[in-house]
Amino acid sequence: NAGVTQTPKFRVLKTGQSMTLLCAQDMNHEYMYWYRQDPGMGLRLIHYSVGEGTTAKGEVPDGYNVSRLKKQNFLLGLESAAPSQTSVYFCASSNPLRGGEFFGPGTRLTVL
Amino acid sequence: EDKVVQSPLSLVVHEGDTVTLNCSYEVTNFRSLLWYKQEKKAPTFLFMLTSSGIEKKSGRLSSILDKKELFSILNITATQTGDSAIYLCAVNAGGTSYGKLTFGQGTILTVHP
Numbered sequence: 684n685a686g687v688t689q690t691p692k693f694r695v696l697k698t699g700q701s702m703t704l705l706c707a708q709d710m711n712h713e714y715m716y717w718y719r720q721d722p723g724m725g726l727r728l729i730h731y732s733v734g735e736g737t738t739a740k741g742e743v744p745d746g747y748n749v750s751r752l753k754k755q756n757f758l759l760g761l762e763s764a765a766p767s768q769t770s771v772y773f774c775a776s777s778n779p780l781r782g783g784e785f786f787g788p789g790t791r792l793t794v795l
Numbered sequence: 796e797d798k799v800v801q802s803p804l805s806l807v808v809h810e811g812d813t814v815t816l817n818c819s820y821e822v823t824n825f826r827s828l829l830w831y832k833q834e835k836k837a838p839t840f841l842f843m844l845t846s847s848g849i850e851k852k853s854g855r856l857s858s859i860l861d862k863k864e865l866f867s868i869l870n871i872t873a874t875q876t877g878d879s880a881i882y883l884c885a886v887n888a889g890g891t892s893y894g895k896l897t898f899g900q901g902t903i904l905t906v907h908p
Contacts, residue, residue, distance in 0.1 A: 687837075716896075723804070725883060726838070726898040741895070773837060783829060783840035784896060 685709050689774050689787035696764045696794045704759040704790050706774030714777045715757040716741075716784065717749060719770040726773065732757055764794045797822040801884050801899035809907050812874050816902045818884030819866040826889040828860055828867050829896065833881040841869075874906045 687708045696702055713734050718726040728741030732751040748760045771791050775784040798821045808814055827845045831838035842851045844860035844867060851858050860867045871878055881903050885896040
């Protein structure tokens with residue numbers, strides 16, 4: 684069991700570039716999430732999905748898009764990166780009935 | 796809007812000390828409160844609390860929930876340097892937000908030898 688994996692682990696972008704972060708889980712979880720973590724602000728939810736083909740906005744969705752075409756994958760896209768999107772991004776998945784979210788190792792993104 | 800506030804934001808202690816971390820919340824349709832430990836990478840799950848007054852324990856860590864006063868505490872006894880981490884509290888709110896966690900800012904715990 685790999686759990687939750689994220690690619691890439693690190694990325695540096697220039698302002699205006701686009702990129703996609705990939706999250707994969709092998710626990711058959713229905714729910715998947717994308718968070719960003721900034722110093723002193725804890726984890727903030729960007730988008731989440733309660734099942735294949737569904738997505739919903741979280742607390743800070745602006746500037747990001749997501750897709751959940753397959754149950755095991757959740758993609759986070761940045762269409763036109765901005766320096767304010769410099770952050771560490773975590774993907775997570777869960778079975779809420781059992782409690783606890785399983786987090787991926789994170790992606791450190793720097794936008795210059 | 797759901798809100799979770801943790802205190803203190805940071806704490807420095809010596810090995811062997813006991814610490815208490817606080818988490819208060821304001822959410823609609825509360826379902827559960829969760830504690831996570833985050834070292835250098837991803838948060839790892841510690842406890843999930845759903846009922847008031849029932850203590851959850853794991854080794855030197857314990858946690859309890861008060862649903863009337865809307866808070867939870869996480870206790871760590873006989874702290875060790877390996878307990879140094881960010882401790883995150885999160886609340887799972889039900890209804891249309893079922894399965895969605897709202898996190899507090901985290902408490903940075905530093906344990907010196």
